[in-house]
Amino acid sequence: MLPWQYPFLWAASGLSVGLMCASVSPIWGALLLATTLLLSSILYLQIGRARIVWILPTFAFVGYMRGMIDRRPPPNPIEKWKGYLVLLRGYTTESPLPAKKTYRVLLNADSLYIYLAQQWISVTGRCIVYVRDSIAADLPIGSRIGVSMWLDSLKYGQKYWQSQGIAVGGFAQTIEHRGIEPTYWMGHIMRLRSRIVQAMEASFPEKGAALALTQALLLGYKHGLDKETREAFRLSGAVHILAVSGMHVGMVLSLWLFVLRYLVPPGRWAYRSRGILLPLLFFYGFLTGASPSAMRAVIMGSIATLAYLLYKPYKAVNALGFAAFLQLSWEPQLLYHPGFQLSYAAVGGILVFYPPLAQLSGEKARKSPLLRYFRDLLAVSLAAQGGTCFLSWAHFERFPVYFLLSNLLAIPLATALAFLAVGWLLLLPLPGLGSWAAWPVYGVSSLLLEAVRLVAQLPGASLELPPLPLWIGVLATIALLGGGGFFLRKEGKRPEEGWII
Numbered sequence: 001m002l003p004w005q006y007p008f009l010w011a012a013s014g015l016s017v018g019l020m021c022a023s024v025s026p027i028w029g030a031l032l033l034a035t036t037l038l039l040s041s042i043l044y045l046q047i048g049r050a051r052i053v054w055i056l057p058t059f060a061f062v063g064y065m066r067g068m069i070d071r072r073p074p075p076n077p078i079e080k081w082k083g084y085l086v087l088l089r090g091y092t093t094e095s096p097l098p099a100k101k102t103y104r105v106l107l108n109a110d111s112l113y114i115y116l117a118q119q120w121i122s123v124t125g126r127c128i129v130y131v132r133d134s135i136a137a138d139l140p141i142g143s144r145i146g147v148s149m150w151l152d153s154l155k156y157g158q159k160y161w162q163s164q165g166i167a168v169g170g171f172a173q174t175i176e177h178r179g180i181e182p183t184y185w186m187g188h189i190m191r192l193r194s195r196i197v198q199a200m201e202a203s204f205p206e207k208g209a210a211l212a213l214t215q216a217l218l219l220g221y222k223h224g225l226d227k228e229t230r231e232a233f234r235l236s237g238a239v240h241i242l243a244v245s246g247m248h249v250g251m252v253l254s255l256w257l258f259v260l261r262y263l264v265p266p267g268r269w270a271y272r273s274r275g276i277l278l279p280l281l282f283f284y285g286f287l288t289g290a291s292p293s294a295m296r297a298v299i300m301g302s303i304a305t306l307a308y309l310l311y312k313p314y315k316a317v318n319a320l321g322f323a324a325f326l327q328l329s330w331e332p333q334l335l336y337h338p339g340f341q342l343s344y345a346a347v348g349g350i351l352v353f354y355p356p357l358a359q360l361s362g363e364k365a366r367k368s369p370l371l372r373y374f375r376d377l378l379a380v381s382l383a384a385q386g387g388t389c390f391l392s393w394a395h396f397e398r399f400p401v402y403f404l405l406s407n408l409l410a411i412p413l414a415t416a417l418a419f420l421a422v423g424w425l426l427l428l429p430l431p432g433l434g435s436w437a438a439w440p441v442y443g444v445s446s447l448l449l450e451a452v453r454l455v456a457q458l459p460g461a462s463l464e465l466p467p468l469p470l471w472i473g474v475l476a477t478i479a480l481l482g483g484g485g486f487f488l489r490k491e492g493k494r495p496e497e498g499w500i501i
């Protein structure tokens with residue numbers, strides 16, 4: 001995998017190295033940067049391509065500076081006032097979730113009033129507020145609220161919430177709703193998603209796991225999923241279906257290409273009209289919550305679409321590097337997000353291992369469309385599982401034994417469910433038709449649930465593994481994908497460069 005063929009892959013790698021250097025002690029950070037510079041110098045002496053070789057150390061330095069800037073404490077953080085009784089104001093960043101006799105609200109705080117000092121202070125940061133007032137259940141995302149409470153340390157899930165940049169919380173008896181925050185642009189999109197979710201609930205045959213699964217698959221809305229459903233998908237190895245990613249974005253692309261083919265008359269404008277897919281893809285990514293896997297797929301899908309419109313070749317490896325570069329430049333903390341790591345490792349596994357796995361099939365499988373579909377499904381599942389095996393081990397310490405069987409059953413059903421659900425959404429505004437169109441969606445969603453639960457209940461469905469340090473999982477994944485790609489290139493089997501997103 002040569003650097004002059006995939007410059008953004010090397011730029012993203014350098015940026016990642018720099019961000020990791022900034023996250024450790026100054027001594028270790030300096031040593032890592034010096035090692036990167038030394039290895040690049042040795043490579044330069046070997047091949048003598050200055051502009052190519054210095055991509056990695058240059059962007060490592062850029063990443064280091066970006067990481068140091070990101071590590072600077074925010075001005076007047078909310079944690080500074082821990083232990084004070086305050087009137088806190090800000091806006092909500094997600095729908096309130098029912099907790100034990102309370103509602104959990106994530107608040108982006110911007111000001112507080114300290115009762116002891118009797119003064120208003122501008123603050124920055126987020127906190128968790130547990131509200132006993134039932135009015136919290138009806139708060140739309142982006143609502144400006146005011147709550148009186150004691151700021152305290154988090155008592156549950158401290159490690160997880162600190163990774164999300166939240167260190168304080170508290171309990172409030174009542175809540176003051178002060179309208180909508182107009183500058184929180186993501187709130188406008190999330191309120192639209194909430195309205196779609198409510199419309200789906202109103203016309204679905206019954207509220208339950210089938211409806212929650214449809215909402216998660218189509219919109220990335222997972223609040224309705226119960227613990228049993230999540231556990232079944234995790235144990236069966238089909239949990240990737242619940243995360244909006246390349247499969248979902250690919251279906252959106254296919255659907256809109258199909259619509260444009262029949263809406264726009266043939267000719268020059270029929271070709272140019274596909275440019276509308278670019279804003280539509282980003283809108284869909286934000287509508288699903290802008291998760292790391294969703295935005296990776298959106299960026300790669302946009303690059304593929306743009307390459308098609310400009311008559312340029314699409315290189316999936318380079319697009320993968322460009323997506324990582326953009327995401328890490330915007331939000332460096334994504335580097336440590338499990339969803340970010342697993343999403344990129346899965347695509348890397350597909351790019352590296354799918355071509356040789358697909359070539360193992362016989363001539364009969366290549367000629368039959370049905371056999372070719374299941375061959376590709378098996379090859380993609382094995383390649384993605386291979387790419388994520390060490391990271392999954394480090395994060396979850398479990399291995400789904402029947403992941404191939406689960407994917408053979410779940411992916412075709414999930415694809416059918418997604419297309420049926422889109423048709424149902426289009427018919428929702430029409431009286432009567434929306435309720436009628438929900439029945440096929442309900443049937444396929446229930447069938448998908450039963451298939452996943454069946455696999456999860458098989459004997460030995462999940463193999464428990466000993467703990468694996470995350471840094472070992474990361475290094476093993478890099479070695480597996482990098483070594484596999486280098487070996488297969490020497491054997492003449494180049495990475496897959498099709499429309500992989």
